[in-house]
Amino acid sequence: MPHPHPAAVVASGVLFEYPGVRALDEVSFEVPAGSVTALVGPNGAGKTTLLRCLAGLERPMLGSIHVAGVDVLEEPRAVHRRVGFLSDFFGLYDALSVARCFAHAAAAHGVADADIDGAVQRTAQRMGLAGLLERRAAELSRGQRQRVAIGQALIHAPQVLMLDEPASGLDPEARHALARLFTQLREEGITLIVSSHILAELDEYSTHMLVMRHGRIVENRALEGAVAGLARVRLAFAQAVEALEAKLAALPGVRVLRAEADAAVLELHGGAEAQAALLRALVQAGLPLSEFALERENLHESYLRTVGAAPS
Amino acid sequence: MMNPELRRNLWLELSLHRLIAMPGVLALVFGLIYALNRDAPAEPLASASAMLFVAICIVWGTLHAGDAVIAEVRGRTWDGQRMSAVDPWPMTLGKLAGATVFAWYGGILCMLVFLACSPEISAPQIAGMLVAGALLLQALALVGGIAAARKGVVRSGPGGWAVAVLFLVGGPSVAALSGNEEPVLWWGREWARADFMFCTLAVFAAWAVFGAHRLMCQELQVRTLPWAWIAFLLFLAGFVSGFAIRASDAWSQVRNVHFAGALVVSLAAVYPLLLAEVSAPMALRRVLFRLRTGERRRALEEAPLWPLTLALAALFTLLTMLVAGGRRAEGELFAAVQLAPLPLLLLAVRDAAIFMWFSFAAQPRRVEASAVLYMVVLYGLVPAILRAMDARALADLVLPPFWDRPGYAVAVAGVHALLAVAAAVWRWKRNYAIRAE
Numbered sequence: 084m085p086h087p088h089p090a091a092v093v094a095s096g097v098l099f100e101y102p103g104v105r106a107l108d109e110v111s112f113e114v115p116a117g118s119v120t121a122l123v124g125p126n127g128a129g130k131t132t133l134l135r136c137l138a139g140l141e142r143p144m145l146g147s148i149h150v151a152g153v154d155v156l157e158e159p160r161a162v163h164r165r166v167g168f169l170s171d172f173f174g175l176y177d178a179l180s181v182a183r184c185f186a187h188a189a190a191a192h193g194v195a196d197a198d199i200d201g202a203v204q205r206t207a208q209r210m211g212l213a214g215l216l217e218r219r220a221a222e223l224s225r226g227q228r229q230r231v232a233i234g235q236a237l238i239h240a241p242q243v244l245m246l247d248e249p250a251s252g253l254d255p256e257a258r259h260a261l262a263r264l265f266t267q268l269r270e271e272g273i274t275l276i277v278s279s280h281i282l283a284e285l286d287e288y289s290t291h292m293l294v295m296r297h298g299r300i301v302e303n304r305a306l307e308g309a310v311a312g313l314a315r316v317r318l319a320f321a322q323a324v325e326a327l328e329a330k331l332a333a334l335p336g337v338r339v340l341r342a343e344a345d346a347a348v349l350e351l352h353g354g355a356e357a358q359a360a361l362l363r364a365l366v367q368a369g370l371p372l373s374e375f376a377l378e379r380e381n382l383h384e385s386y387l388r389t390v391g392a393a394p395s
Numbered sequence: 396m397m398n399p400e401l402r403r404n405l406w407l408e409l410s411l412h413r414l415i416a417m418p419g420v421l422a423l424v425f426g427l428i429y430a431l432n433r434d435a436p437a438e439p440l441a442s443a444s445a446m447l448f449v450a451i452c453i454v455w456g457t458l459h460a461g462d463a464v465i466a467e468v469r470g471r472t473w474d475g476q477r478m479s480a481v482d483p484w485p486m487t488l489g490k491l492a493g494a495t496v497f498a499w500y501g502g503i504l505c506m507l508v509f510l511a512c513s514p515e516i517s518a519p520q521i522a523g524m525l526v527a528g529a530l531l532l533q534a535l536a537l538v539g540g541i542a543a544a545r546k547g548v549v550r551s552g553p554g555g556w557a558v559a560v561l562f563l564v565g566g567p568s569v570a571a572l573s574g575n576e577e578p579v580l581w582w583g584r585e586w587a588r589a590d591f592m593f594c595t596l597a598v599f600a601a602w603a604v605f606g607a608h609r610l611m612c613q614e615l616q617v618r619t620l621p622w623a624w625i626a627f628l629l630f631l632a633g634f635v636s637g638f639a640i641r642a643s644d645a646w647s648q649v650r651n652v653h654f655a656g657a658l659v660v661s662l663a664a665v666y667p668l669l670l671a672e673v674s675a676p677m678a679l680r681r682v683l684f685r686l687r688t689g690e691r692r693r694a695l696e697e698a699p700l701w702p703l704t705l706a707l708a709a710l711f712t713l714l715t716m717l718v719a720g721g722r723r724a725e726g727e728l729f730a731a732v733q734l735a736p737l738p739l740l741l742l743a744v745r746d747a748a749i750f751m752w753f754s755f756a757a758q759p760r761r762v763e764a765s766a767v768l769y770m771v772v773l774y775g776l777v778p779a780i781l782r783a784m785d786a787r788a789l790a791d792l793v794l795p796p797f798w799d800r801p802g803y804a805v806a807v808a809g810v811h812a813l814l815a816v817a818a819a820v821w822r823w824k825r826n827y828a829i830r831a832e
Contacts, residue, residue, distance in 0.1 A: 098684070100677055103757055103826075139616055140477055142697070144684045159616035164480045174471030178407055187406075190399035191479035235475065 097146035124295035167236035192239035404493025452502025461536030534603030583642035675754035748815035
């Protein structure tokens, strides 16, 4: 099935080495525009190196990378105008106020002088920092500093935003706020690539999963539920139903993933209307339905399944 | 639109308090000197203002320039700068002017006092030299800072090195200037010493700023070919050769001296490059990958400069030997080089191979320090000990006698180079060779 969106990132045969270590081993993948891709993998898998290559901060030894339609190796400066990047170990200009941190980031990313004040105010609002604009960066809490750093990466309205471990060190409330922000950014059409160890947090907003191991891409796929019109439905029945799998398979637009005597998991094409139609059909068929629930695969489970299946 | 990097530095460096404090403190210092020398205050004030300029603008400003990039690496803000849309020239000039702006603020105030009080007729020339010298050292410190950051160094230091260079090299030159009114003979012409010094400092300052820009290009991932480095080496060769050229020299002699100057300069340049560049082994693997995929231009863009400089030295060795043709030249520089260009080149090859030997370790550590230690042993300690023990033949095997027995020196240096290159190649093949997979 052709993908509904063009790719925001296309990497092909990317190879990068450190002394004695091949950090990226001819990595190839695509990231669809408008998606939120969870970049996951164990420590040392090559996630940070990959993000730095995508952002044009490191030059791979072989391969090609296109971000937002621009060749990163040929025109890294052009890519920098279209991309926002937050390193896992970021720093701020501690002696500057939040407003000046934002104003510098905007000017440095080519925002016109006349637009800088507006960009600063918008970013401060979006990041929940409007009341802290005159505060020096050194005086901020860890969560506030994180928000300033993300705001700096966002202030020039990038097409692609890459974040390396953005939630590390944040409290649960700040993490939740971050998840809300990423969902909002995705709705605005920004493509996000987020590397994190905290899979539960990624689960809240990710649409795709890119799994790395030993410098290679183990899996790159849309998470179930992220593909438009595809849903997984879990059914439970009050009592065992004879030939349940056959009866369910006969329903239109349904694929049976798993069936037992009194329970089943289906894959359903179509949106809410298809779900309503399925529910109606089940009741009309006289099946003793006791539970009808949409099921989304947990990113953690999905990751473990992928890693478990991958050769070590 | 104002340079964003300069504006950021202005925000950081020029607070209202600092803007008031600097002239306030200087006024107190000059007031004290005036009070102590009421009868004839002009000369003490001029001396004090010159010394304060050196302290504030040259020493302090240079330290700040050297730390401009390293402080960002240390503060983890440099990635953000590299990701910005600021081009290399605004970034270089913004860093150079921005990091030193407060030092210049104080320095200019001192310079105004110097010009107002100095009884010397040559005060404007001295002021010009001090300003050009400050700019040169600050730009050199920025070059050192960027080079250090590219090697992953995060501690301060390059600025301090530049200041050390000031005192070791610049100090005697300035002292010679003040105590010597004789003109400088350069390229067969006599030049007023003060004018020559000022022009030299200004031109080298311009080269240093340009060098900082070229390094910044690399740091900001802007593709560059190494023509600027070759141009600088040729300029430097011309500058050095100029001191050995007399007005009466024939064209062929001028050419020969220039070849010899280029040889000396390119050989000498190999060593700081080996120390300063991110050279091995991954950079070399990267170049080999490029060559394998037919990306020759990119290979040249990404190649370290030391092999290119060594190749340039080989070219000028060949040219020097060809044009020398067995004749003894009149110029001292040329005469010395004529005797021994080939062993000098071979020893440079050996030394580069020693650097590479340490670089090509599976987990390279303290490469520069180890290689420098070996240089000290090979050029200094062992020959000195053997000569002290009257074992001259053995000493000549360690440090070939360039001047006395050039043929023998070529053979010995050739064996040195061969062994060192073989060892480096062996280690490369063991740890880093690109294998078909």
